[in-house]
Amino acid sequence: MSLAGERADWVEIIEPKSREIMFANLVTGECVWDLPTGVAVKKAHDNQWWELFDNNTSRYYYYNAHSQKTVWHRPKNADIVPLAKLQKLKENTEIQERQEREKEMRERAMRNKSSASTPQQNGTDVRQNNSRHGTPRNIDSPQTRKKSA
Secondary structure: OOOOOOOOOEEEEEOOOOOOEEEEEOOOOOEEOOOOOOOOEEOOOOOEEEEEEEOOOOEEEEEEOOOOEEEOOOOOOOEEEOOHHHHHHHHHHHHHHHHHHHHHHHHHHHHHHHHHOOOEEOOEEOEEOOOOOOOOEEOOOHHHHHHHO
């Protein structure tokens, strides 16, 4: 299905390394190799430029996948595909995934630390039964014994 005067959320783009055609949804940021059925798509062509964002210079730049040329100025009379939005979505997703992994690692470390400080050895409670009535009493640490002596 091609675009004929209507808005297309999907654009056909050429993957730079493999030179294969893929499809990007400009609204959701989804990129796929196979076009979903029943959607309008804007076809790739020689005068299609991707608008991307350079975080180092805080400037937009433009890339032509057909010629593999990159320029700083917005090409005139060209079909501009705003991929900077997809680029930002991808960066945000990567940051969020990294933060979730870090949080999970911190929680796991806290659980490990918590279980290491529990007075258990081989799954049994490490206490001594020193009282006359059979009530367990915690084993004192060496510092505790010195203070009470």
